[in-house]
Amino acid sequence: MMATEAAGRKAVNEMSVEELVAKAIVPVKKEFMCPAPTRLTTDNQHHPPPTTTTTTSAPLIIDKKSKRQIKRERIQEKQSTRNLCPMVAKTGTVDSCSYNDKCRLSHDIQAFKAQKPADLEGNCPFDSDEAPCPYGLACRYLGTHRTDIVATGTPNEHKNSEVNGLKKDVQKLLWKNKMTFPKADTVLKDLGLMGPAKSKKTPEADDKEEGHTVSNDSLVTNENNCGDLNAQNDCCPEVCEKVEDINADDPRPLKRGKSLNDDASGLITETNGAGHIETDKSLKLHPRERKLIDFRDKLYLAPLTTVGNLPFRRVCKGLGADITCGEMAMCSNLLQGQAAEWALLRRHASEDLFGVQICGPFPDTVARAAELVERECTVDFIDINMGCPIDLVVNKGAGSALLAKPMRLKNLIRAVSSTVDTPITVKARTSYYEGRSRIDSVIADLWECGASAVTIHGRSRQQRYTKQPDWDYVYECTRKAPNTLQVIGNGDIFSFSDWKKHKSDCPQLSSCMIARGALVKPWIFTEIKEQRDWDISSGERLNILKDYVRFGLHHWGSDTKGVASIFGDPQNMLPIPQWDQIKISEMLLGKVPDGFTFSPKHKSNAFDKAENG
Template sequence: MEAEESRSQLPGDEATAVEVTAEQLVARAIAPIKKEFLRPPPVRSSSADNEAAAAATNDNKNPAHPGSGLLKDKKSKRQLKRERRQEQKSARNLCPEVAKTGDVTSCPYKDKCRYSHDIEAFKAQKPADLEGQCPFVKSGGPCPYGLACRFSSTHEDGVLSSTGHLNGLKNSSEVNGLSKDVQKLLWKNKMRFSKADAKLKSLGLLCPKSKMKDMENKDGENGGSNKCSLSDDNGCCEVASDLGPKLEEAIKDDDADAKYETDELCPQKRRKTGVNCDPSEIEKGVNVTEEIERGSINTEPEAGCDTLTIKTDLSLKLHPREKKLIDFRDKLYLAPLTTVGNLPFRRVCKVLGADVTCGEMAMCTNLLQGQASEWALLRRHSSEDLFGVQICGAYPDTVARTVELIEQECTIDFIDINMGCPIDIVVNKGAGSALLTKPMRMKNIVEVASSTVDKPITIKVRTAYFEGKNRIDSLIADMGSWGAGAVTIHGRSRQQRYSKLADWDYIYQCGRKAPKTLPVVGNGDVFSFVDWNNHRTACPELATCMVARGALIKPWIFTEIKEQRHWDISSGERLNILKEFVHFGLEHWGSDTKGVETTRRFLLEWLSYTCRYVPVGLLEVIPQRINWRPPSYYGRDELETLMASDSAADWIRISEMLLGKVPDGFTFAPKHKSNAYDRAENG
């Protein structure tokens, strides 16, 4: 569509009397919105400026103000712990067991329980119930939160069984939870990784114990660094020598030590449990009888050893190129997205047409330490029929042990290794985009990971570390022989972050150079079915295109691609999508007050992206490009105008429409601040 009339449409300070055409706006990466929907630029008086300056000055004089330069007294760990215990004992935190049953005597810890047992005090301070029905009852099961549920008034009689316990389990449709037994082993640094260590040893990447002791002795001299002294390109281990002793002091459990003694000697006897595994899944690599029948283990005990030692025969493992690969061709692939790519959001995208989903990036070191918050990133919903997890690590041994642990504990279809993350805290540790400067380490990581597990290993990279120094085209011909099952190429360098448009010409070049057996996935700026079609037509060698920020801004992009149309979605339909996310969020994070506020936080993070969407009916040129900066405009109704606001206060108003009033003193600032259109010339 071409606009015949011209008008003023420049955001911010650029808004002048200059008349510009739609084509000129597009050239400047400004969304060409129809004249009748444009909002006039605000007139800010000098008196208002003075009042704002005075308010800022008063705030800076306040010692509690973050920009005042005056620091609060730092609390000691003991004081913080005491405050946490007092908070737990307050009436706001009712014992979960008492909340479930409504019976004070049901708590097994009695007076030693950390939580409050005062039901009446809890009811007196509990916020009013939210409108609607409890998500767990709505799904046909009992609510695991009982009295603490913010929809408790909708609970029917008979929710609890005759024994006072719940008839159902929370999140029964979710898998990949970390069992307590395995978590304790990880805490105590007693988990053994036989397959990973055997493969590392065969490739010469396993750090000898003598060198590890030398590193511990020289730790002080090296400024606390635990890096191995072997070749940096080979990427040897990063030893956390102080982790085990510290955690062993914190966890005194003699019974647990006795219980896990056999597991320590015979690591392959560790089995998946019903808590973290789909009962219908066959346990792989842990059934001793099956392994003996296949002849892949050594059943002869070592001299002087009373316990059977299981040894994996790596010679019988499938070659990486013989593994069953994932067919990504023409599938709609939702990218792993930090913070916003959580399980409820992925469920929304599945409903709207996504075929492949991948969990948020998890750090290998945190997974190996048994951090529950990091393992939560690996959780999978039953609706995700083709699901992978993404991990990020700097060294072959860390990655190899992580993939072995994930394959043992999780139900997944593939494991993706992130070699393109641009975040400073990741790059400074040698992971993410930092690996692009060390191709030999990239090779070692992929080779050892693919040889350790039977699941396909895919990798995600950027074009290069530095702008103008692309290098993936020189490596992609060998990536298949390393053992990679697929390669995703984000068409930007690490230096670019997310500014400027993705270099799809370079992605096409890499796709044509890749061997036919290696699927190549393109990634960057896919924001409509037109973008999808153009990329697939321009380079048929590409298996598919990955959708990332486009799904954050408009998750119905998957529907648009499948139906090959521009969906002029209404504000009511968008609100229904948000309602569905809230329902999924309450099922995932809980329907009590804590779960409601966690759902609200993630909803607000998502709304900080959806506000960039410009409805199709308001544009003079379609489709919208992802780098267009929308000027201030009115929607076709009040709700559409509210959804177009870039103010956090308006996002909070939308959250209150779905989750009730925010608590007193509530504030929100988005975790991710985009620089996608910080300058006009980025487009």
Template sequence: MGDQKTLDNNTSNDISAADAPAPAQVQPTAEELVAKAIAPVKRDFLRPPPDRTCDGRESSKADDKATVANDGVSAPILKEKKSKRQLKRERRQEQKSALHICPVVGKSGKVSSCPYNEKCRFSHDLEAFKAQKPDDLEGICPFINSEGPCPYGLACRFAGTHNDDNGEVANGANNGDNRKNEMNVLKKDVQKLLWKNKMKFPKADAALKLLGLLARTRPFTINITFSHEYGRVGKNKKMGDNDNDGQIVANGSGDVDGNSCCKAPVDSSNKLDGVAEVLEEDKPDEADVGDELRPPKKTKCSVDETCSAPLNDVGNLPHRRVCKVLGADVTCGEMAMCTNLLQGQASEWALLRRHSSEDFFGVQICGAYPDTVARTVELIEQHCTVDFIDINMGCPIDIVVNKGAGSALLTKPMRMKSVVEASSRAVDTPVTIKIIILLGTNRLFRGQNRIDSLIQDIGNWGASAVTIHGRTRQQRYSKLADWDYVYQCTRAAPSSLQVLGNGDPWIFTEIKEQRHWDISSGERLNILKDYVRFGLEHWGSDSKGVETTRHFLLEWLSYTCRYIPVGLLDVIPQRINWRPPSYFGRDELETLMASDSAADWIRISEMLLGKVPSGFTFAPKHKSNAYDRAENG
């Protein structure tokens, strides 16, 4: 009996324990969340904890990349490795298919209009092209407000709004190429001089000689590559190896201003890169130096207002036009590699484009050696209209650092000095530099802030301004900028040197209006609509232009998904390194915009640019939707 009583008591205890409510979890305060870099989202918008599998992992995770299958459902990516020869063969076969109508034929609607006839690399089958062409997108042709016909004619994805095959608009308004509002276009004669290594750089060479930096340079083989914007990758070329030199292309597969879309013929004896040894006999006496070679008295680079910093794969011309609409005063192009500019690569020169709305505009270049950079700044001053030229000495990307450029220059202050001095002496345009606060990679410099010790020298070297990114090479977007150190550098700088700090996000409207903007999902969508319109004007309204616009829109969405609306936070403003918990937005669109899934970014792009092609693939290049990974950024 006693044993039975004990058993009953144990059973009763077990039942009571099972029925008892679970102890309430103590919710962390907003301050505790901020201390852990977790976004303090209001409880009303938090999602319930996710279901977990038997091994403790979440049952569903956001995908970093997505492929859209024929049924429109996201599918895993299986990427087949192909040789360069096979890829080239497939590209040529694709160009000859009905998908790629000759741009000249597409614009005019007449097969006889192409000067290359049967030798043209593109298809001339108008009927086959019309049969397979995707349905028109909603809206009107983006070139409706310009003079002349649509530059894409039949190939335009808004051809239904044209009055005829010549691209006239149905409502009678004149139509034409809005890219006439773009400046800094690479001219064909300049490109050919660069291809043949016949461009002269008198000011740069004189400055290099004055500084004792005019050196014997070593020949090297040039590898020509084309960016996402042009969708092509070339390989080493020899002089004269050019199938269709001078063929004009008016769609996104080539230079959008009518330059040749074919690979550039390159002189393998090009000797623009590298500094081997200084020739003392070439160093002139100070008395022989003309006034034009002395450090120029330049107009101060006034950048006291809001500035849009360069951002690879995002800070393109359409994005900068959006920034101007939102209130940016100063804009700067994406980083362009000096060697590629000196080779006349059309894809790299496209990064120097300037829209007429950019009233204070600069370009950013990146190079490892003083001769390369000095010749590039002279080239830009001769053939572009810019207000300043920024030299990137802070890029953390391995492929740049391993070539001695970007943040690698901070390990070599003497070369850094040579680059700035030679460049500033070669041009009248103000030269600025961009740097980071800490190296953190080389064991000799790990943990050392080096900028405050260089800031006085930077002003003496000839730079007009310096932008200090308040993070290390490893931090990328995972940490806040060290503004205290930026202020320390500012106080140490000479009065002649302007110092700018950057590293945290803002919205230009908030700065202009001095308020936290609780922007709605509809207002955010309208900004994206502006971007798409600007993108179609820049990259084209044919299928190639639409998909190029989509690609860069998706890259931008991979950044903006990190934004948490002001109205959802217990603490404002938000910080770039805050990890958001899983949360709902105030409406379905806001929830969708908060997703870090590439498949959801594609859904947003389809609201603006129609369905993606079958088998469409996208993976964010910079992993900007991540918070902790080393490759983040």
């Protein structure tokens, strides 16, 4: 085995630069390469490797910590002088904290000032004539503050240009698992996707799976009277009051409400000789009356996981992007009230056409998350992720794994679109495995299931982000799709020429989504709108980075934690290569903190299993 690996390394070393590039190997000179660390396990700690090994790096001993130890260290970190209580920092007085000695954060102002890093160059982005800086003593621009003004509001109150925050009362209900989802549960029940209907199929449920959806809020009764329905919370109080006025001596049950396919008026009329019930807007809209978004020829910034944060979207918006979408949010985390996941749904006032992307493996989870998002957030569309290739997502049955289960895929879209009135879009890859379970086999059904648009990334899950995208297959899917379904292409659009080529090769394409091309050069949107190739100067590039830093301070804050997020936190990267990122960040924000390391959040391009290529 060792001889084989040595032969492989020798073969790579003898390759030319062109051969290395052709094999997707970065040609880096030896003097710029760091030696790989040697991991010591329980087996080789007592039996070190042979002395013939030429490894010069120090051994890396992996020290795993228990959950209790991690929790204890986290509490100690909160109580350290580096974490001053926000109320104390804001007002500058120890008595301002209502928790007093019970507060878990530090109240030692002098100790905090002694270890606080030096102020950064420039002016505080929050301190103004209208309002003081909400971060007070913790602000890294403290020297520019006016001492005669004391902050009274909270940091979130100064983010009046951002919406879709998680309310505390909603979060508590989610934590206690007491949040109700009446619309989603009704739809799931009608579609046979919740409760006993999952394990025991009926002919009626099979018909529903074939596309015969049941209305969302229609009044349905069988042998139960209104009192039984009211006890089961299946009918609203207003309807119950009207039903009580009906002659109770009439033994006939109420009829089932008509669907909009039969009655286009949108009214449900129930008659039994003694009266009638009319309920407006109680049924799901017919597909012809569905609220739509016109994606045609609009510049769409892709929902870039871990890098498509709000400050970066603001940069792209200023450079010409028309449509923006938040980073992928896991439905299970949203339903658990995780603040970090809800932060991915935040929207800036400049994002006039904005959507959120959610991801989950099952119809019930995604439908409830969609209902919650529509209820608590202001969005123009909800995108369902069916293309994420990451093992952490795929192993749970979400992302691109849904392409291998077409019936679940259709039921998921059908459940979400029947639950919410917000337009639903889908983002998918060509297939899960190369040549199997391809998206063209279901694209004709996406419109009937409730999707308004579909984005097709021209790579399979097995390809990850390597090899060339198959745009011919994207064109084929576009021609197979119904005329009412908007199809958006995606894959390696790095210039205006790429955009123009794909649009001319397939005029049926509604638009092209721009992903990594925007990370390489955010000004690609200006190129496309002005129909020219544009190579901006170094000064213009630096101005874009300054805008990103300014937007980042407004979003993450001007305290030490907020500045660290802009530096290069794996979740919030600057749109530049990581080897230049730290140096340029230090030019704009000063020296990085001690012990700072950069590591990606996930290995999106990794081939750690045989089936991944």
